[in-house]
Amino acid sequence: MDLLLTYDVDTTTPDGSRRLRKVAKICEGYGIRVQKSVFEIVCTEPQRTLLEHRISQVIDDTLDSIRIYQLPQHTLDDIRHLGTGPHPTHRADHII
Secondary structure, rough: OEEEEEOOOOOOOOOHHHHHHHHHHHHHOEEEEEEEEEEEEEEEEHHHHHHHHHHOOOOOOOOEEEEEEEEEEHHHHEEEOOOOOOOOOOOOOOOO
């Protein structure tokens, strides 16, 4: 499945900054960062479930916001991109 994941973690405290780094690290294990708080992810349903579980264990749900958009299959294969930034190949092998 193709996902677009965005997050907004409250970083007004040192604990918030730690949560931000943890959320980013989790997301890096699943997808490709295309903007500071935006990831494009290709995964299976079990991987999505694990991703959501791992993030929910880190965030403060009274301060932080995670949005996951499930896109139609193979949407990430046909992205129009303008300007700088990564031009990732989502279904190729990636070294992490």
